[in-house]
Every structure is written in structure tokens, then in C-alpha cells.
Amino acid sequence: MYSEFGYGILLLSFFVAIYSVVAAVYGATNKSLALIESARRSMLLMFPLISLSAATLIYLLVNDHYEVSFVYEVTSRSMPTYLKVTAWWGGQAGSLVFWSWLLAAFASAVTIRKWDRDIEFLPWVVVVCSVTLAFFIGLVVFYENPFTRFWSVGGAVEPHMFAPANATLFTAQDGRGLNPLLRHPGMVIHPPMLYLGFVSFVIPYAFAMAALITGRTDDRWIRLTRRWSLWAWLFLSMGLVLGGRWAYDVLGWGGYWGWDPVEIASFMPWLTGTAFLHSVMIQEKRGLLKHWNMILVILTYDLVIFGTFLTRSGVLSSVHAFANSPIGPLFMVFVTTSLVVSIGLVIWRWPQLHSETEMKSMLSREALFLLNNLLFMSILVVCFWGVIFPLVSELFTGQKVTVGPPFYERATAPLFSALLFLMAVAPLSAWGHSTFETLGRAMWKSAAAASVVTAALFFTYTKSIGALIGFFLIALILFVTFQEFWRGARARQKAQDENFFTALFRLMGRNRRRYGGYIIHISMALMAIGILGIEIFQSETQGLLKQGESLNISGYDVKYRELASWDSKGEGVNYTRATLDIYQNGIYIGELNPRIDYYFDSQQNMTIPGNRSTLRDDLYVLLVDWQPVSSDGATFKIFVNPLVNWLWIGSLLFLVGVIFAAWPDKDPVEERTRASRQVSQPSSAD
Amino acid sequence: MRKFLYILTFTFLFSLLFTGAALAQSNTPPTDDEVNVVAHKLYCPVCESTPLDVCPTDACRDWREQIRSMLAEGKSETEILTYFEEQYGARVLAEPPKHGFYWLIYLLPPAIILAGAIILFRSMKEWTTAKVQAPKSNEAPPAKDDYLARMEEEIKKQK
Incomplete structure (x- = not known):
């Protein structure tokens, strides 16, 4: 019924x-x-x-x-x-x-x-x-x-x-x-966030198509959907971060991102979406790149559908599984059709999408934004090819292959570093025209400060060149961005005769998008600290311990005290929980309880780490195995993940930044900017 | 940076070979960490996207034990990886081996990215030089002094 x-x-x-x-x-x-x-x-x-x-x-x-x-x-x-x-x-x-x-x-x-x-x-x-x-x-x-x-x-x-x-x-x-993996609170919120992000990108795409079909190809569609795109981006980003947090908490491999095809499927629309958010600004400010923005929003939409297809059709496990389920071919037809129709529309309207002005300098803000787009698209190329290569290989050679983290890390690390560099430079370059001289003048103080920080890290923390380059770029972003806050607020303080904090507060309030963007840049720099920490400095060890024995790693002593195992009938779970005493440089700092939960209904294990998290590092302990009879010996795997907490701190700040930028209000400064460019009508909606 | 990574990898691999040889001589059983270094580079065909060193299934545990005994026999990491590849196919490796058809995965993205970069720089050059050749008459004449510039700013703001 x-x-x-x-x-x-x-x-x-x-x-x-x-x-x-x-x-x-x-x-x-x-x-x-x-x-x-x-x-x-x-x-x-x-x-x-x-x-x-x-x-x-x-x-x-x-x-x-x-x-x-x-x-x-x-x-x-x-x-x-x-x-x-x-x-x-x-x-x-x-x-x-x-x-x-x-x-x-x-x-x-x-x-x-x-x-x-x-x-x-x-x-x-x-x-x-x-x-x-x-x-x-x-x-x-x-x-x-x-x-x-x-x-x-x-x-x-x-x-x-x-x-x-x-x-x-x-x-x-x-x-x-x-599936017990999906019973975690992170998994309760992660898919809705991701889906919200996926789904809300349909709206900018819908407006883009409407603009193409009606021939109203000015940037009205972009202004109408700007906040939608930002919210979509926020949801997608939070979906990705929550997914990472969930992986860290329940997948039990000491990391947050495994370059799994399913992860990449949701990362790809994020890449084009992020490129889109940047490049629409060029269209709004300078009337350039109208074709490109259309293509980006189309790509984002189709990657959303493609991502859903990848995760839902079974194609990832095998090309043949794809053919067995009717869903796969249908998705394929839908993605192809929408791509062909949308690109067809762009070609049809090509002459109307001409640029209103010209690119004036290779160092102007718009030129650097274009570089940023190139980098995002490059990462997309790596991801896309990496995800579909096993299928291509299976089709042509009959052999499936695994494309795992080493491939992606090697290919994307230089691209991400270049993005960090751009994040530091671009805010200082002017719309229209910039030279090495103007950029250098705006940047030298921050660059000097970042060099000092890097030198200090060299002497106190690490000698790894890769890490030092990373830290230099992160410091540069932070200094440049703070300098931008400082400069803006000082200028306003002088002009309006306000105190510094009022000036800063009002300045940010009047230029939400700009300063929201800067907050996001700071958050990205913080997240980069976490990523750098775990990628370069992660250390691990594993060993079988008898009661009272301990494993030593990076200044920590992890001593095995006891193991308990019990059934929780109400929940249908068997818990096996170890208790470990943790010493840092000989001083007792607390206990950790890694455990393995066995779910009777689905007959699956879940490995829950014991994690001690500080700003400096995470001590992340997994119970790998134990001797069932005597329960006096157990195998533990221990990771020390330096700085990883900054990834989560950065994500929270990211949330603040996007909400700050996207919060609906009337924006007088922006209204003026709009009026000064030849837009058909000023807008109040969106 | 890349060069550095290569050097790092080589030193690492070399030291592994060395420890492998040393183990063979001293007859001490390989530690979990030594097993995991090799296992980290393998994926069993069943547990997709989970590297062997952290995979909790029984099948993967057996594989790890196999690696342990191979290490104890004095086999090098490369030998072990090759053995698993021959037994179970290329899919057990963390990334496709660098031969034949598989080169495509390594070569295609840089080629596309390079092409993209060339196209971008060419069009940017075109755009910027087009501006240099254009008559300058439609650009505003430079302001005579600061005051004029400020006035213009003010007027713009009031629009």
C-alpha cells in the first residue's frame, strides 16, 4: 500500500x-x-x-x-x-x-x-x-x-x-x-553536502543555457547566479572536507584523501567550479572571457552528472559492470547529449559572446586569473585521465590497472604549488595593467617576511626542500593577504577618520566579496599547512606488542596496557577496544583507545583509530590485529601526522569566508562598479 | 623539486635494497614496517582503492605474510613487486607500470597541459600586442596633476 x-x-x-x-x-x-x-x-x-x-x-x-x-x-x-x-x-x-x-x-x-x-x-x-x-x-x-x-x-x-x-x-x-562505514556522523552529513553542491551547480548552468538560447548573452546570467554558484561551491567544498574527515576518522588508514575515483569524481566539478568563480570576475570587471565562462559552467554541470554516473553505474569496478546495468549507458547518453547541445549553443552564439575590452598586460589581474584557470584545468586533466585510464586500459588491453596516489601526487604537486604562488601574487596585481615593477613594489615586504619565516623553519623544523618551498608559498600568501587587509583598513581609517578596527570592519562589510575571497585564501593557506604536514612529514610504524611493551615513534612512547572485547546486543555490534598509555619524551600524557567494531548484521569490521590531536601533530593509533585466546598480544599501527589539524581549522575558516562573501545583502560599492561598466541595467536581484 | 624527489626516491630504494640484503644475511625476520613499505605499493584486486598495508581483510593479511617471507628470503622490493604483477596482473601495482600502452597515462596529461599553456600564451600575446598596435587616441590623456585625477575619481564615485 x-x-x-x-x-x-x-x-x-x-x-x-x-x-x-x-x-x-x-x-x-x-x-x-x-x-x-x-x-x-x-x-x-x-x-x-x-x-x-x-x-x-x-x-x-x-x-x-x-x-x-x-x-x-x-x-x-x-x-x-x-x-x-x-x-x-x-x-x-x-x-x-x-x-x-x-x-x-x-x-x-x-x-x-x-x-x-x-x-x-x-x-x-x-x-x-x-x-x-x-x-x-x-x-x-x-x-x-x-x-x-x-x-x-x-x-x-x-x-x-x-x-x-x-x-x-x-x-x-x-x-x-x-554498511557500518556509513553509520558515522560524518557520513550522515557528507553525502547531503556533496549532493547539495552538485545539485546547486545545476542552477548557474540553467541560467547560462537560458542566456544562450534567448541571446541575452551579456553578464546578466552571471550576476543572477553569482551567489548560487558561491553557495554551490560552499556545499561542494564542505562535502569534500567532510568526506576527508570521515575517511580520517573511520577508514583507518591514517589519511584523509586517498585519490580514490569516487573522491576524484566529486573533486572534478569542484575544480571547474573554482575556476568558474574566478573567471566570472574577469567577465564582470572587464567584459572578457564570455565563451570560456560558458564552457566552464557547462563542464561543471556535466562533471556533476558524470561524477554521479561514475559512482552510481558500477563502471569503476569494471567496464563490463557498466554494460550490465542500464543506468550506465543512460547516464552516458545524458552526459553526451547535454554536452553536445550546450557546446552547440555556445558555438551558435559565438559572435555575440565577443569580448568588450582587450587584455592589456600579461601581469594584469585578468591575465593571472587566466593562469589560475589553466592550472585548475590542468589538475582536471590529470584527474580525469587518471580516473578513466583503468577503463581505457581495460578496453584496449583487457588488463585493468590501478591509478593510485603516487600518480596523482606527482602530477598535481607542482600544479598546486603554482596555484599557491598565484594566490599570493594575484591579489596584488591590478585589473587592466600591472608590471613586474608594480608587482615587485607591492610584494617585496611580504616576500622578505616569508623568506625570514622560511629561514627560521630551515633552522628549527625541517631541511626538506619541498616542504620549505611549500612553507614559503604559504607564508607569502598569508603576509600578502594580511597586508591587503592592513592597507585597505589604513586607507579607510585616514579617509574616514575612523579607528582602525571600525575601518577594517566597515571596509570588509562594504567589499564582502573581495574580503570574503581573502579570508578563503587564508583558509586555503592553512589547509595547505595541514596537507604539507601529512604529505611530507607523516611517519608510521607497526608492531606486535605484549602487555606492558611499547612502540616508539617521533618522541612518543605508546605502551599497551590492556584489551577488552564485548558484545553490545542492542546495537548488534561487537567491540574490541585496546587501552594504550601515551608518553611524550618520557612524560605521561594520557591514554588512547583504538578499537575494532564488528557489525553482526552486515558482517563487516570497522577500524576506529585512537587519535590524540594537537596543533603540532596527531598521534593516530590503529588496532590492526590481536590474539584471540590470550588477548595479551596485539598489533598496532601508529601514524604521526604533523600539522594535520590545520587542515580542519582551515576548513572552518573557509566556511566563514564563503558565508561572508555569499551572504545576501545589497552591496553599494559593487553597485557603483557595475554602473561604471556598461551593463544594460543595474541589478538588485541575486 | 622533481629532481629532488627523484634523488629521494632513489636513495630510498637503494637503502631498501641495502636493508633487504642485510636482512638476508642476518636472518632476523622482517619487521612489520619493512613489510608495509612494500605493501604500501600494492593493491589487492578485491579491496579496491585500499593499499595493501592498511587493508584489514584476511586475504590482504595473507599477502602481507607472503611479502614477509619473500623479504626473509632476501628478495628485493622490485623483485617482490614484479612477482605480484606477474601473478595477478598490473592492477595490483599502485600505479601502472612504465611500459607499452601504459605510457599513455604518464604522457597524455603533460601533452594536453602543454598544449593548453601554449594556446593560452599565444592568445594572451595576441591580445596584448593588438592593444599596442591600436591607435592610442581613444585612451584618456594622462591627467595633468593629482587634483584632476582625484576630481575624476570623485565624479565617478557619485555616478
């Missing part, structure tokens, strides 16, 4: 999406406002419809309806209720519904805004959102139905949506339970 209801609603929303596409296209081409309005309303109807269907699914999940195959696969009786709810996105079918639900929410939010002057965009924005929605709901309705139930047909149990002839409903006693 519930299943039929949920499925029926989904089916209905699929048809509503199709109707909305047809009505919007027909309305736009025949200039029928009534039809466009009807399309808009059906678009708005999608959200409550999918919500209703999702609510039904959640009801089934929470109330242990194990006759439903999806519920059986992702939940079990022993799971707490909140995990049963989040199991919604813990499996293929549910996560596609979740994706559609988020997209419907965003599409609704964008359609209820005031359209006034931009009414010509409306039908095409509706078309893009509805086509994407129809595709995803279509996948759910026809191929990955979360409402499919088990039926007993002549002794065999088969999953079907509707009862086959002579079948009775089959209800399993208990479910298989969610």
Missing part, C-alpha cells in the same frame, strides 16, 4: 516534469505567458510531490518494512532511528531520489524568485531543471525503484514492484543493515 503510493507519486512527478518541459518550450517559442506560467507551476509542484514520495520511503525505512527490498538492503532492526532515516541516501535507489528531491528544492527556490526583468530566462531555466529532474526521476521510476518489494513465487523470492501472478508478499525477519 505504502509502496504503491510512493511509487505512484514518483511516477506522477515524472510526468509533471515532462509536462513542464513541453509547456515551457512551447510557451517560450510561441510567447504564451499562460503556458510559461503553467510550466513554472508544474515545476513548483515537483518539490511537494517528491517530498511526499520521499516521506513514504522514510516511513518504510523507519518502520522496518523489510518486504521492501531497499529497506531490507540498507537498514536493520538494531539501527537507531536517525540512521534509518539517513539510510535514505545510503543506497543507490534512495540516493537518486535524494538527488531529485534536492534538485526539486533548488529549482523551486529559483522559480519563486522575482523574475521581473528576467522573465525571458524563466522558461529555459525551467526546461533545464525539469529535463535534469525528469532524467533522474526517470532512472528511479524505471530502473532503480526503491519501492520494489519481495515476492514469493513458487518457492523463490523475487523483487518486483507489483505482485506477479500467484505470488505472496515476502517479508524478511531483519534487514541487512547499513
